[in-house]
Amino acid sequence: MVEMVGGHMPLARNIAVVVTLLAGARLQAADPEVQVDFNRDIRPILSTHCFQCHGPDAGKRQGELRLDTRDGAMAPRKGHRTIVAGRPGDSELFRRITAESADERMPPEEAKKPLTKSQVELISRWIKQGAKWKEHWAWITPSRPALPSPPDYLDFVRTPVDRFLLERHYAEGLIPSSPANRVTLVRRAFLDLLGLPPTPEQVDAFVNDARPGAWKRLVDRLLTSPHYGERMAIYWLDVVRYADSNGYHSDEARQIAPYRDYVIKSFNNNLRFDRFVTEQLAGDLLPKADATQKVASGFNMLLQTTSEGGAQAKEYLAKYSADRVRNTSSIFLGVTLGCAQCHDHKYDPFTMSDFYRFGSFFADIKERGVGNPPSYPVRVGPIDESLKAVETRIASLQKALVTTTPELTAAQAKWETTAEAEARQSVSLSPWSMIGPFPAANFEEAHAKAFPPEKEVDLEKAYDGLKWIAAAKFVDGKPHTLAGQNCATYLFRTITTKQPRKLVVSLGSDDSIKLWLNGSVSFEKKILRGVAPDQDKATLDLVAGENRLLMKVANGGGGYGFFFRTLQSSLPAPVLAALKLPAAKRNAAQKKTIADHYRQIAPALKPVRDKLAAAGKQKAELEKQLPRTLMTVSVKPRPIRILPRGNWMDDSGPVVTPGVPGFLPALEVGDRRANRLDLARWIVRKDNPLTARAFVNRLWKLYFGRGLTAPLDDLGAQGTRPVHPELLDWLAVEFIESGWNVKHMVRLIVNSGAYRQNSLVGASLRERDPYNQLLARQSRFRLDAEIVRDNALAVSGLLVTRVGGPSVKPYQPAGYWRHMNFPARTWKSSAGKSVYRRGLYTWWQRMFLHPSLLAFDAPSREECTVERPRSNTPQQALVLLNDPTYVEAAAALAERIIDSKSDGFSGRLAWAFRRVLSRQPRPEEARVLKSVFDRHLADYKADPASAGRALSAGRLKPPQKATAEAVAERAAWMSLARILLNLHETINRS
DSSP states (O other): OOOOBTTBOOHHHHHHHHHHHHHHHHHHHHOTTOOOOIIIIIHHHHHHHTHHHHSSOTTTOSTTOOSSSHHHHHSEETTEESOOTTOGGGBHHHHHHTOSSTTTOSSOGGGTOOOOHHHHHHHHHHHHTTOOOOOOGGGSOOOOOOOOOOOOSTTOOOSHHHHHHHHHHHHTTOOOOOBOOHHHHHHHHHHHHTSSOOOHHHHHHHHTOOSTTHHHHHHHHHHTSHHHHHHHHHHHHHHTTOOSBOOTTTOOBOOOHHHHHHHHHHHHTTOOHHHHHHHHHHGGGSTTOOHHHHHHGGGGGOSOOOOOTTOOHHHHHHHHHHHHHHHHIIIIIOOOGGGGSSSSOSSSSOOHHHHHHHHHTTTTBOOOSSSOOOOEEOOOHHHHHHHHHHHHHHHHHHHHHHOOOHHHHHHHHHHHHHHHHHHHTSOEEOOOEEEEEEEOSSHHHHHHOOOGGGTOOOTTOEETTEEOEEOTTOOTTSOEEOOOSSEEEEEEEEEEESSOEEEEEEEEEESEEEEEETTEEEEEEOOOOOOOTTSEEEEEEEOSEEEEEEEEEEEOSSOOEEEEEEOSOSSOHHHHHHHTSOGGGOOHHHHHHHHHHHHTTOGGGHHHHHHHHHHHHHHHHHHHHOOEEOOOOBOSOOOEEOOGGGOTTOOOSOEEOOOOOTTSOOOOOTTSOOOHHHHHHHHTOTTOSSHHHHHHHHHHHHHHSSOSSSSTTOOSTTSOOOSSHHHHHHHHHHHHHTTSOHHHHHHHHHTSTTTTBOOOOOHHHHHHOTTOSSOSSOOOEEOOHHHHHHHHHHHHTOOBOOOSOSOBOOOOOTTTTTTOTTTTOOOOOOSGGGGGBOGGGBOOOSTTOOHHHHHTTOOOOSSOOSSOOOOOOHHHHHHHHHSHHHHHHHHHHHHHHHHTTOOHHHHHHHHHHHHHHSSOOOHHHHHHHHHHHHHHHHHHHHOHHHHHHHTTSTTOOOOTTOOHHHHHHHHHHHHHHHHHHTOTTTSEEO
């Protein structure tokens, strides 16, 4: 038993125990009979060299032999057994991989995947040791492994994470690297958690915090920053393929920014990950779904869409379905289900049926095969708060408008006396009846030909197969649309008056119009035009009693419609009808109609009406400002069938219903059809072996540069076995049991001793573990494209840190969009300081991604991207030197350097280093930079015009009243600032 002092092992005893453990590790590593592990050692060999012909794909399987399942590999065969536990010599598998004859040897030569001697030896040892088979690790629901208890090494263990790593270090003959210094740690934490550099003041605050728990306090502060959500969103938007354009053919703009705000807010508020998943996949299906959940459902619409005229709708609906299967399975499950679109998966137990059943979950999404999806207004954020305030004011004013007072009652009674007299003089109009359209050879015939209604109007009779229909929907005073081309339509109504009178009517038509009153033509106009209100006026001579009005509207081509209203009274028809009745005979509804109308004209209520109109106008203006976004709208599911070979034109495959891969935990929904909400809940079920593993593996990648298993989007047989499998499972279970708490997992990782290690690597450790899989040190890697930009803007003082909102367009080379057509577009940089917003908000044009982002490996987001490549190219240095954003940042930084009031060149250089790199310059760096500064200062003094041009990058200008010498000095400091912004140390996280 090891004695502990104050919770830690005494240093001497600590070192002695570690030396003993390392010696044991070296002896174990040298043991030739070390146990062969199937998942670690054998499955990768079979997956790479055998599964293509002897794996899950029944269509391509050779010799009816399966090597991806235990039953298939161990089953007796004619005259032999593929694998005989304990006896390689009796195992057909071993005989065939060691056969001398090329005709018998496996894999065959044409496969071009020969086994190495060490691989053959591993298979032999595995069979000798009993050929113990294991299910693929990722298909097994993780269980929490026991925490190891290795002796601590120099206070390395800070969270449970470190126990797993330290035990592995000892087993591998390694020890952890020492902790990084506090300056490095605070920069690492800021860049990893916020995507922004710390200020010198923030660095000093941490470096000088001598109280216990300084690191944890720093981490907690950063996790409460609104910029934490932005940093997490940069990664999540890659994963879900967020973009501001639709992709494909013309790559048209789309409105989706509120979804990005939802992601930022979700991470900042630490929304449970299971809820985060559910709202995105099925927010629209949640009971009483609110605006935020509907915004989240825009996730389903993030795929590429087309509006190309020649595209086939059926083909693109098949593409959209396949896209959702491929990307959704990768995003949440970390598997390559997309490989089963045309055949069963070659390496994993996914079938074509699994692929199309998964796609059937999304068959209810309302969309068109050709034509981009619509956007919807979103009531969230500050505008929503303003709208609620206006709506409260409108409700208060409307209440005031309907409140009855004695004065108002008396005024209404007086008005009614006059209005009743006017009503008695008015006419009554029946609702319209309509018949048509009657076809004609052309417009001339449509207008001139006397179709049957011109000879008689009998609403009970049919003419040429057409019948009169009631058309009460044609309300007077509004333009109405009719159907048909080169045709005529007739409308009929009665007009009743107590005494003969003239009635003026206002007309509009598309195209010509003709009126008959009591059988005689009263108005005719032959014209080709579009309909609009009040295009013509006609006077009708009414007789006492009932008058019969027939109206004909003839159309040539294009639009078709009419407009009609009487000019007899300013009173609406329902009010006129109510006023014609004696007051004692009016019912409650008629009384209300009169009272409501009076309140709209009462002089005493004019101030209230004016305020109400102003509030209504304000509401309308606010509604115009509402952001719009794509959302999922659920409709009746369309049928989804298996497409043989993925061919969208082949309808011979069976129709399938929603379902999950058969080898994973079952989805139980009884007899009803499963939907997206069921899928979301299945994805985040505790017994789903994939979701938690996939997410914590990617979370680990954010803070160590690579995941615990790779690639991040394939936990299947073609992926690598985790280097630290117990740690991955422990993290997955911890994630679930914490309530899917993302910030809890971030704390666990970032507070660990492993995270705080130095990233400097000695020659022996580099040779032993070049890719840092054993994690005996931290990793150093280049910042993501957006963070490279944010870093430059932050240290220059230009960065606008407002969170959320629409995408912005920073500087971009002229003509970069010249090949983007349908329609042709030009890039226009955003106004004001919007060009200085974080890179997260840069307009993401899939086909023409901003070249600065592209140079630093940002993806186009046409597909799910769980890990960006990290290149090191000359173009990146050129971007940092010449892109207007970085040149302007250097000019702004130079201005800050000079305004810092630091003493002399050395003082200013020290200020700049502290601002950009959080440290002091080394003597050799100061000498080199002083030489550069002096040379550039001399050049700019000799050529003042070039100094002015250099300082005019972007929207900055040199000081108006500065002397030529001051401008030259500022330009020389700008040269040094450009160098600092281009340093490897500046754009890398250590």
